[in-house]
Amino acid sequence: MAKQTTVLREVSVEGVGLHTGNKSMVIFKPAPNAGYGIKFIRIDLPNRPEIKAVWSNTSTGMVVRGSVIEKNGAKVCTIEHIMSACFALGIDNLIIEINNNEPPILDGSAKIFAETLLKCGVKEFDVPREYYVLKNPVYFKSGKTKISAYPSDKLEIECTIGFDHPFLRFQQMSLRDFNKDFYLDNIAPAKTFCFDYEIEALQNRKLALGGSMNSAIVIGLNGVHNKKSLHYSDEFVRHKMLDLIGDIYLAGKPVKAKIIADKPGHQNNIGFVKEFLKKAVIENDEITGGDNEQ
Numbered sequence: 001m002a003k004q005t006t007v008l009r010e011v012s013v014e015g016v017g018l019h020t021g022n023k024s025m026v027i028f029k030p031a032p033n034a035g036y037g038i039k040f041i042r043i044d045l046p047n048r049p050e051i052k053a054v055w056s057n058t059s060t061g062m063v064v065r066g067s068v069i070e071k072n073g074a075k076v077c078t079i080e081h082i083m084s085a086c087f088a089l090g091i092d093n094l095i096i097e098i099n100n101n102e103p104p105i106l107d108g109s110a111k112i113f114a115e116t117l118l119k120c121g122v123k124e125f126d127v128p129r130e131y132y133v134l135k136n137p138v139y140f141k142s143g144k145t146k147i148s149a150y151p152s153d154k155l156e157i158e159c160t161i162g163f164d165h166p167f168l169r170f171q172q173m174s175l176r177d178f179n180k181d182f183y184l185d186n187i188a189p190a191k192t193f194c195f196d197y198e199i200e201a202l203q204n205r206k207l208a209l210g211g212s213m214n215s216a217i218v219i220g221l222n223g224v225h226n227k228k229s230l231h232y233s234d235e236f237v238r239h240k241m242l243d244l245i246g247d248i249y250l251a252g253k254p255v256k257a258k259i260i261a262d263k264p265g266h267q268n269n270i271g272f273v274k275e276f277l278k279k280a281v282i283e284n285d286e287i288t289g290g291d292n293e294q
């Protein structure tokens with residue numbers, strides 16, 4: 001039976017936040033006990049406020065371009081790439097100390113976070129890992145976004161993106177058997193992206209202030225503006241998958257379900273998680289019969 005984990009030793013990562021442009025350092029540290037979950041600690045603020053990375057702490061005002069958690073006025077934005085790497089590597093419990101309000105964007109993907117967490121090693125607690133599973137389907141719809149989830153004994157995700165844009169119209173990806181190695185090779189390196197015409201508007205709204213050609217793919221009418229070519233021709237849907245995995249982990253525990261997402265985005269992903277949890281039940285491997293290392 002899979003047991004709950006945390007990291008074995010602490011490792012830090014430094015850089016600049018995508019939206020705030022603020023310099024920050026995150027330190028991944030072993031959690032003290034099973035059931036602790038994933039918690040961010042703002043070590044730059046008085047009394048070092050803790051914010052658990054769960055949907056109920058998400059801040060709806062700012063989630064349009066990233067997932068933001070907030071508690072008692074202390075905030076951390078753009079947490080989805082770290083959350084995605086934690087889910088993929090099967091980290092149930094983790095302390096994430098941060099000395100500013102946004103983790104570094106690094107190369108715009110989850111690759112460096114995943115590699116750093118791998119370097120931390122894994123510590124197991126003698127407590128079974130718990131999962132959210134479904135007995136009945138869940139349907140979520142908001143605007144052009146549709147996300148549905150069906151009972152399954154493992155995590156499967158189908159993700160489709162569609163834009164009214166000459167270069168990027170439609171991409172789809174199916175993930176039938178979610179596991180760490182597939183994630184590291186196929187999803188973690190996919191970079192965040194934006195359209196060139198959005199940049200000025202985003203920066204007027206004080207977003208994307210830390211963005212650069214090194215941390216995001218910038219899409220123009222006929223192709224990408226970056227000199228470096230794409231990692232994958234379908235990198236955009238892979239990044240949306242990366243984000244979706246991170247947002248699903250805001251459920252607070254790993255999820256076993258078949259999820260079909262059409263045009264996902266942070267605000268809607270969190271709306272979906274809220275609906276999902278109304279129907280989900282908590283089980284461990286002994287009950288579900290599977291032993292899926294996530």
Ligand SMILES: [Zn+2]
Binds near residue numbers: 080081192239243
């Ligand atoms: Zn992202």
